[in-house]
Amino acid sequence: MKIKRLSFMELAFLCVCMILIFLVRTKYVFSFILSLMVLIVFENQLTNYKVEIKKEKKFLYAFILVFIAYMIIQIIANLVNTDHYTLNQLRLLFQVPLTMTILLGYLFKVRLNDFNWAITTKSFFIVIMIFILLESVTIVDLQTESNTISFYIKNFIQKLFYPSIIEEVLFRGLFINGLLAFHIREDKANIIQSIIFGIVHIVGYKEISIGILLSTCIQMFIGFIFGKICIQTKSLTPCILLHALIDTI
Numbered sequence: 001m002k003i004k005r006l007s008f009m010e011l012a013f014l015c016v017c018m019i020l021i022f023l024v025r026t027k028y029v030f031s032f033i034l035s036l037m038v039l040i041v042f043e044n045q046l047t048n049y050k051v052e053i054k055k056e057k058k059f060l061y062a063f064i065l066v067f068i069a070y071m072i073i074q075i076i077a078n079l080v081n082t083d084h085y086t087l088n089q090l091r092l093l094f095q096v097p098l099t100m101t102i103l104l105g106y107l108f109k110v111r112l113n114d115f116n117w118a119i120t121t122k123s124f125f126i127v128i129m130i131f132i133l134l135e136s137v138t139i140v141d142l143q144t145e146s147n148t149i150s151f152y153i154k155n156f157i158q159k160l161f162y163p164s165i166i167e168e169v170l171f172r173g174l175f176i177n178g179l180l181a182f183h184i185r186e187d188k189a190n191i192i193q194s195i196i197f198g199i200v201h202i203v204g205y206k207e208i209s210i211g212i213l214l215s216t217c218i219q220m221f222i223g224f225i226f227g228k229i230c231i232q233t234k235s236l237t238p239c240i241l242l243h244a245l246i247d248t249i
Helices: 008-024 026-041 057-079 084-108 121-134 136-144 149-181 186-204 210-233 237-248
Strands: none
Touching: 008 026, 008 186, 008 210, 026 121, 026 136, 026 210, 057 084, 057 149, 057 186, 121 136, 121 210, 121 237, 149 186, 149 210, 149 237, 186 210, 210 237
């Protein structure tokens, strides 16, 4: 089995991520490295050679439009001066227009069927393996909690739609494919979307600190994993599944 090598740019990006993760969340480093190794080792099994990624510039234009709406909604949510319970209710309402912004992509004639939604049995089990390794520390910590299986099933269903489907269509669907349409290399396009994906998570905080800024490296690393899976499988579904599983716990 021939293992594909990471590019120099990917190695440099991942090294920086790992150094920062070591500084802010040391206990996650080993599990993150293991999950990355699985992704690299099983890249051939993940790769879909029968489908081509649809690369169109309109995807990037649609991403910019939706991304601006996303940022505005998040900023408004943070400016609301209210208690945590009410804020959660408001954010739920904000998810509705956020979802509707996906429909704004239709202004650029972007359709959901422009993307591949298939998932193979191999990719399904590889994604599950990556999830277990990636979240092994969290899974062990959960052993001390008393949440029932039904709680996690309900949480998974909720997270499946938002943020999983929404963010995967936005970042791994529109953004990556849009960048590729401008002849940006796959490794570079993936790193760009990973960085933006990580930075976006800062908006969710009311106060910004050095620790919070550094912690975005975790989202950047996970965003890189999502992007790599999307590029290999040429499908959004494996990414959506992994995203929902991670957010569930």
